[in-house]
Amino acid sequence: MHGVASCQRGARAPGRHRLRARTIPRLAHNGRVNASDPLAALSALRTEEGSALLASLASYDPADELAVATRLRREHPADLVSAALGQARLRQRAAAKFGAEDAGRMFFTPNGxxxxxxxxxxxxxxxxxxxxxxxxxxxxxxxxxxxxxxxxxxxxxxxxxxxxxxxxxxxxxxxxxxxxxxxxxxxxxxxxxxxxxxxxxxxxxxxxxxxxxxxxxxxxxxxxxxxxxxxxxxxxxxxxxxxxxxxxxxxxxxxxxxxxxxxxxxxxxxxxxxxxxxxxxxxxxxxxxxxTGRGLPDPAVRAVGRYLYEPDGAVIRAHLVAEVAEDVGGGLIDATIAYITSDELRPTPYATAYEITDALPFNVKKLKALLREREVGNLTVKKRGSAVEPDELRRKVKPQGPGAATVFMTRTAGAPAMLVGHPA
Structure with a gap:
């Protein structure tokens, strides 16, 4: 990027623009609109007909889109129906970010x-x-x-x-x-x-x-x-x-x-x-x-204790693992791994605590035997500093039974390790 800053959110906008009322196309007298033109589509959807059409699609199932489109095109221009269906899909996607109430009233672009x-x-x-x-x-x-x-x-x-x-x-x-x-x-x-x-x-x-x-x-x-x-x-x-x-x-x-x-x-x-x-x-x-950071040095590495703390991702990105370790009275399981271990359970919003029942060197056969012995069928696999893929590990250990456990595939003091436990 050189010279002029752009800040372009859309896919096709050229250069610099000023938005004036006349840049938003109006519906032609026959009610038709080019749905491939985002400005024309937005203008059409804000008319009385377009608004009513959008409102009717508030809870439609995209899996039924073909049948819905066929029905609506009997009463509305095809391009307007296409624009409304596209906007309805975007609103459904946007509900996770904006909440259903706001998303159901707003207008979106795919990039938006x-x-x-x-x-x-x-x-x-x-x-x-x-x-x-x-x-x-x-x-x-x-x-x-x-x-x-x-x-x-x-x-x-x-x-x-x-x-x-x-x-x-x-x-x-x-x-x-x-x-x-x-x-x-x-x-x-x-x-x-x-x-x-x-x-x-x-x-x-x-x-x-x-x-x-x-x-x-x-x-x-x-x-x-x-x-x-x-x-x-x-x-x-x-x-x-x-x-x-x-x-x-x-x-x-x-x-x-x-x-x-x-x-x-x-x-x-x-x-x-x-x-x-x-x-x-x-x-x-x-x-x-x-x-807030306190300028602490890196925590010391120590042996795995009774509890393992998994810091929130924002804490890790901010390089504030040391602050959490101090707050829970713990140290690191490895100098390069953002897992904290402690013998104490201290509630903190900045990390999720697990009680560790087994700390083992990496060995899939031993893990499979342990899980079979504990009748673990609900297995959560977490990894940090390990090349093991969670789905591949599940296929190998074939968890079965009514029990539940969490296994951490990681390193302790530089060596591949498996830590088995459950949320504290």
Whole structure:
């Protein structure tokens, strides 16, 4: 990426655009619309006929799509039916991120569903902005408006910017559908054209996917991370959403870095400016539970004790395993493995605890015999630092019986090992 930042969420948007009313095509007098044109399809779906058609598909089963389409085309133009069915499928996919109620009222693009921030994560970030006293945010690379919606619901006025016309049109439609149009202004433009000087804060979510899939080099983001950091430094407060695998050395000294997980799945990392420079955090949702780095050295390696703690992925990404180990009075089972062991059971939201019944050198035959003896049929296989594939291991040990167990395929003090236990 050179020169101009793009922040393009859609698949086909050229260069720079400004979204005006006339760029959204109206239905022709015969009610027909080109369903392959995203702007035309969105416009059609927002008419009285299109809205009613979408509402009728709220709970349809995609497995019955052919029969449903055949029936609906008797009463509606074929292209409108195709557009409605496509949007209904996107709404069903989006329910996991936005909740069924919001998703059932919103409009999506395929990339918008894939790349949008989960509602719980966006709400957490919006609450942090609100707690800082932020009343206005320039949301650069806004996509279909997921973060803008959360910010507006926190009482913050938002300028939502995306250069892809169908994406920007969807963001505007979503602000209107959710009753937030008074707080969200949508602008279809290149983010480098935006004057953010009148806003308390900047939020940027650079595109991290390209034609070949996920982008790992921060300077290949669209816009590049260096551009987003420069934009962040122009305002009193800023937050930049980045990939959770970002190297720690790429975090600027004047930024706070926060890794966020939701329901145990790591969702993103965020660089905060104007908050606590140099601070490292791991935030777990729901909660939230936030663990702050204390600059501890790596924990010592010790023999496997009665309990094994599996830190949350956000804790691991934030390099805060040492903080959890100190909190539970434990050490590592191996210098390179993020499993903590202790003889004490200390409740913590930052790790899942297991009681270990057996610690064995790696040997599939011995494991199979042990599981047969314990009558274990419900077997959970976890791995860290092991080449063993869980499905392959299950086929080899053939678990049978009413019992349940968890086996960790890992290393202890550098040697392949099997730890058998159950949730504490």
């Amino acid at each position: 569903v894939e790349q949008s921030t989960r509602r719980t994560v966006a709400a957490h970030r919006a609450e942090r902005f609100a707690a800082l006293g932020v009343r206005s945010v320039a949301d650069l690379c806004s996509g279909i408006g997921g973060d803008a919606i959360a910010l507006a619901r926190a009482g913050i006025s938002v300028l939502a910017v995306d250069r892809d016309p169908p994406t920007a049109a969807a963001a505007r439609a979503n602000a209107e559908a959710l009753g937030l149009a008074d707080l969200i202004e949508v602008r279809c433009a290149d983010v480098t054209d935006i004057d953010t000087s009148g806003y308390d804060a900047v939020f940027a979510d650079p595109a991290r996917r390209g034609g070949r899939g996920r982008i790992f080099d921060p300077e290949a983001y669209s816009p590049p991370l260096s551009w987003a950091i420069a934009a962040a430094r122009t305002r009193p407060f800023a937050a930049l959403k980045i990939a959770p695998g970002v190297p720690h050395e790429a975090v600027p000294e004047d930024a706070e870095a926060e890794w966020i997980s939701d329901g145990g799945d790591v969702k993103e990392a965020v660089l905060w400016f104007g908050t606590a420079p140099g601070t490292i955090r791991a935030t777990l949702l729901p909660g939230p539970h936030t663990l």
